[in-house]
Structures are given as C-alpha cells and as structure tokens.
Amino acid sequence: MLSGPELWALYAQFDAQPDKLVLGRIGVSGIQFFLWDSQFGRFFNSGPITNPGGTPYFFAGVFLWAFLPWVGVAVLAVVREWRVFKTRAPAQRATTVFLAGSFGVTFALFSLSKFQLDYYTVIVYPFLAIFCARDLAERWLANATWPGLRAVQGGVSALLLALAGWCAWSVGWPLGLTALAGVWLLALLLARRVALPQRRVLVWPVLSVALLYGFLTITLTLTYLEKSLAYNAALQLRDQPVAEVLVLALDDTTARELAIYTGWPARSVARAQDLPDANGRACYLLVRAAQLPELVPQHWQPVGQGYWVVHKTGTLPRLLQLARDDSLLEDIRLLRCAGAMQ
Template sequence: MLSKRVFSLLCVAGIAVNGIGLFSGVMMIDGALYALIAKNMVLSGNYEFLTLHGFDWLDKPHFPFWCTALSYRIFGIHDFAYKLPAFIFWLIGALYTYLLARRLHGRNVARIAVLVYLSALHLLLCNSAVNAEPYLTGMIVAAIYHFYRTYREGTFSQLLFGALWAALAVMTKGIFVLIIVGSGFIVLWLVRKEWRQFLNYRWYAAVALVLVFILPELYCLYRQFDARPAVEVFGQTHVSGIRFFFWDSQFGRFFNSGPITGHGDPFFYLHTLLWAFLPWSPLLLFAVYFSFGKRRVAMGHPLLWGSFLITFLLFSASQFQLPHYLNALFPLVSIWTAQLLGNMGRLPANGTMHRIQWYSGMVIVILLCALIVLFHGSGWWVFGIITVGVGLAVLVLTRRVSPSNTFLVSYAIGLLIGIFYGGYLYPGLLTYQGGDRMARFINAHIAEEHYPDRLYVLDLEIENFMLGFRCEVPLQAIRSEKQWDAINDGSLLAIRPEALGEIPDRFEVEPVASFGAYRISRLTSKFFYYRTRDAQLGEFRLVRLKKR
C-alpha cells in the first residue's frame, strides 16, 4: 500500500501538522499548571519539591516536570520549551509503534500504523494542549515493545530497557500504568496456554528493576512529605507522599476513596473512543467485528487487544474519568487498525468500509467549514477556503473503492482536522485566557510602574496557573487570615469580581486593570458562536490593596 518514499513524505506531513502546536501558547488547566510547577523548580533550584504558589503540591509524579525544567534551562522559560519534551516523547511513541507493528505484522502494517498514530484526533489535540499523556503514550508502547522482545528472545538487555521505560511511565502517571503494560502479556500467555511464563523469573526481575528505577521518585516524595509531617496537603497534615503515590493517586481514584474524586459513567470511554480516535474509529470497529468473526487476516494480536480490552474495562469501571486517559492505548489500536487496512483487499465489505470513511470525511469537511464560520477567528475566510479546497480535492481523488484510497482519505482528513485545530481554533481560544492577558500586561508595565516583588492571588483560582507561568513577578497564594495580615500596603492582587467579598474590610481596593476571561477547556455553544461569545466572558481583575 505504501512505498518507502510515499511513507516518508506522509510521515513528514503528519509530524509537521502535529508540530504546529509547538509554536502556540499553553492552555489551562493542566498545561498551565504543569508549566508553572516546572518553572518554580527552575527558579527555586529545588528539583525535589513540587510547589504551587508557594505551597507544597501533591498530585502527579516528578518525571515530566524534570523534563520540562531541563528544557527551560536549555531554551528559557516559555511555551516552546514547555511543549518540546512532550513532543519528543510523542515522536518516540511513533517510532516504537512502527517497531512493535513490524515485529507483529510486518513492514507494510507498521508503516500504516505509524500514519494512523500521526493522524488520530486526540493525539493531535494533546500536542497543542500538552499534558502528561504525550509522555505516557511514548513510554508505554516502548515498554511493551522491549518486553515483547524479552518474551521472544529472552535477552537481559531487552528486559532492562523494558523495565526502564515502564519505570519512566510510573514516574509520569503512577503505578497503575503497569496494568496497561502487563495486561496484554497475561492475555497472550492465556490464549497460547503458555503457563510457564507466569513462573518465568524474568518477569519478577522486571518488577524488581522497575522498583529500583523509581527510587528517585520515592526519594523526592519522602523528602517533601513523609520527612516533613507538618506540611499541609488536601487540608491535612501527616500526609505520606509515598502512600499517595502507590495508593491514593491511583487506586484511590479508581475506587473514589482518595482525596481526588470524580463521577464515573460506564459508557464514557466508549463514546470517547468514537470521537477521540477519529477519523479511524469506524475502521477500528470493523477490526473488532472481524476479530470476533475470527477472520485471521484482520484479527488483532492478543498482546494488543488483550491490553486494550482489560485497560478499557478498568477505565470504564473507574469513578475518575478523563478523555486523554485513552491516549496511552492509541499506539495499540493504531496497529490493530493498520492490520485491517493492510489486509482490506482480502476482506468482505471493503466497499462498505471505504464508503463509510469517504462519507465520514465529507461530513467532517462540511463540519469544519461550519465551525470556522461560527467561531469567526482571525483569518477565518482564509482557513475556510483552504479547508474547502483541500477537502474537495481529497474527496474527488479518493472516490474509487480501494484499500489505498480508504487509507488516504482517512489520513488526509485527519491531518485537515489537525490543521484546523492547531492552526486556527487553538490559537483563537488562547486569546480568551484572562490570566495570560493579565500577565502580559504586568510584564509590559513592570519597569515603569515599579510593581511589588510579588503578586498575590486567592488560592485555587484556575486563572492563576496561566498568570503564574507567564508573569515575571512571582505569585503567592492566600490561604489563611495570617497571610492577609502580612500583605504590605500597595500590594497587587489578581481576583475574580465574585471573590471581592473575601478581601478583609481593612483594605481599600483600587482597580488597576480588568481582562475578559473564559475557561476554554470547557467550551459551550454560546461561547463558540462569535455573536454570543462576549456575553459568556467572565472577568479577571488586577487590583491594588490599600490599607485604610
């Protein structure tokens, strides 16, 4: 289906589209939060403690913050430096998707799998709005690849690399990721009745190596929390960072018994997968269908569908659910979908599969054009013309039923979605982050206004994350009455208007500047439509506190 030259050209195009997000800003909430915590690391010179607004922070492990801090030290503290390490790990995920697919199904399927990976919707989105998932996506498929080679070859070097990648994943998201890495092997051994694998010393050695490799994380958690019982986290003292790492942050969320809780829906990940894996999700459903029908040429490898199925069911049973959790499984389902495409000519209903992908592409092109007009961002008519032109060309050139055309129409539409989001919608949304706009205002007026050496904020206001990352003045969160007493006359405070009542009466509030603000990670139709957008904007104010 793909010659080496065509594959290389399509790879370059896919990587370029995903790379658009490197040169745009950081989005709230997770992106701005992680960027700020890594910034605090660099400014304080303390790489053991995770802090936010002057307080200890306990949620995610250290490894992504270390990577970001290193990038800051090399390139400076800005958006590109924050996003680059995640992008590199996402690229590593593409490489290992190819290597694993080639081991399982050959070079042709491997090439298709990489291109499916490059054009899957939610991976494209996360390369603009960066969080921990691009790191995790690369690490998990890398660990699975090296452990698969350990299973086939029994070499210690492959075991060592597998354990190292698995440990990095644990130091990125927590111990729960080992279920994603290991569940596929358990299913594989059960399907092939390889009972001796359960007693193979190599797998127990792998667990031991993972525990050794995560010692830096455990050391930092012990130093920050277990060795400092007076530190207050989640409104409590005597909080064990090591216990949180091994239990509360993972199983506590799963059972909804930890300090961070959610509300689960057993069908959440089913409908999430249908849109997050666009434009390939219809073909994935066909792959599942043919696997149950025991069509050997389309049956997924037990290593792939075993890991996917068990993890998917566990995620669905969890009470804490977020769409980007599925991203770690995308290399596996990309290979499964690629196997279907690579053998599509030998399957029944290939005409039906082609027509579904072609008409889905047409619907997506129409939808993108409508969204461009409704959002009405900068240069909307240019993007509209490009979308119509490219979309029509792709649809016309891929009318004829063939596996190659089915693949090409899907890949082109996937990249078109990526261009729409990364080049048009995402930059437009960023202009409505009030914390970002306030920070740029403060930075522009620091010298002439003689601003104080710190900016006060109320604790837990999400705009503060973006403000803290962008602002050149350090932030200090107010959590107690004692902190109000310590504020000097003339200090600056960033605050939402509805929170003005929390300011003690002994302060007179003097307005400095006001900025429109919206939580863009939670879009609504009224905000998206340009004619009703202004009415949905909140306000983020910069005020000066004068003692009466």
C-alpha cells in the same frame, strides 16, 4: 534500591512534616502517594486527588474523537474478526487475542475507574491501530475495490467536513474555514497525483480530520489569546514591579497559569478575610468586580481590568460559544497593595 533516594526525599518532604498543607489537606504521605494513591488510588478514587464524577461511558466518547478518522475502520475490523476468528491459523488467533486483550481489558479498567482523564487511554490505541492495519492489509490490498471501506471512509470524511462547516458557521468565521478548505483541496489534489489509486480512500479522511482539528486549533488559540484570564492579566503585569500575585475565589488553575506566564509567585485565596495584610506587603490581587465591596478600598489601587473567561475548558459547544460571543466573560479587576508599592 533505585527508588531509595526518591522515597527518602518524599519522606523528608511530606511524611516527616505531617503539618504541611498539601492540596488543602494535612497529614499527606508522600510515600503512600507515590506507591499507591498515584496508581491504584486513581482507580479506587482515593487519596488527596479525587474526582467526584466519572462515568463508564466517558472513554467511549473520548475514543470516538481520539481515534478519528479510523473509528469506522475499527468497527469493520472487529465485525470481520468476530466472523473469521475460528478459521484463522493458531498464530493469527494468538495475535488477535493479544491485541484484543491489550486494548479491551485495559480500556474496560479505565472505564470502570472514577478518576478519568482523556489522555489515560492513549496507551491502548496502538494495539487497536495494529488490529485495524492487519484487517486493511488482508482485505484492502487483496481487493482495492472493496465497497465497504469506500463507504465508511467516505461517510467519515463527509461527517468531518460537515462538522468543520458547522463549527465555522457557529463561531461566524467563514473566511477561516474557506482558507483551510482551500488548503484541503490542494492537499487532495496532491494526494491524487502522488498516492496510488487504491490508497486515496485512506487519505481522504486524514485530510478531513486535519481540516477539522486545524480549524478548531486556530479558533481556540485566537480565542484564548483574547479572552484568557491568566494570559491577559500577565500582559498587564509585565511592566509592574515583581511581587506575589493573589487570586481571590477564582479557579485554582488561574494561579498556576499566572505563575507560568509571569514567572512570579502566585497562589489562590478562598475568601477575602483570608487575604494577608495589604499594608506594608508587596503584592497584587486578581478579583472579580462583584467582590470589590468585600475589600478595604484604601488598601488597594487598580492596575488593570478586563472581561475575561475564568473557566476555559468544557464541551465543544461551550468552546464555540466562547469564540462566538462574550456571554461567558466576567469583569475581572487587577489591584495592587496601596501601601507597599508606591
């Protein structure tokens, strides 16, 4: 009953208008998308939004990053629990089954699905965190000199610091890493003064992962401010009259980002022949320089241009390459209708 108004709105907006174009398709049912496609449709990779890729190992790689710096602790906890499960009290075994089932079954279902986004598994990490915390409480508090934890956490810290150093060397920003390293050393000295000796080994990897993520965040933020297509195009449009922005044969995300940055209407156009009549219509056009010959020159006037990146997302090496050099940038032109915006 509570979903009734939403279902009616979905019917009125989509089902009652089967000719409406939604995500490049017609005949899209809003009710079906709400009840099936956005839930089970993601698992079966059906509906108007699909993913042609997908691999069973995707979330395993995500886990190695997302659960830092406790990946090593998780492995130790699982190995130990496998050995001592039968000797535990019934209540403790029930806790293990609940935590392992909540994490493992859900993680496996996500891994078997084809439509995969990294944040899907965020909901299962708290169960593993509780599992690890129980193991730490039982072993670390009972034996503060436990060598296994020191070795694992020390190794994780060293790997994270080495990765941060490699990233800084890759992008050629040693001063940025030096500054963050100074902050890390200050935090480490503070931890030595504040934290109890048996807890310092838990602080080291936290500071190390904070250093790595801090460096990556600063690096990518500065890089996107300089090289992001939508952000810099919006800067060149800020002193222009308000009008619709057309994005020709670029990433669909570009149009959505432009709409956010400018507050103006923006949409993607797949082909030059699909562009509306430029005469008498107020609009702007974002296009690659290589596609300028496809346009009628007298219909468009230049407003701005730049060398920007169209596809920002990707693997870590690609993001570091984007920060390091201009090999991923493209010559982009910003035009306006010649007849309507004199």
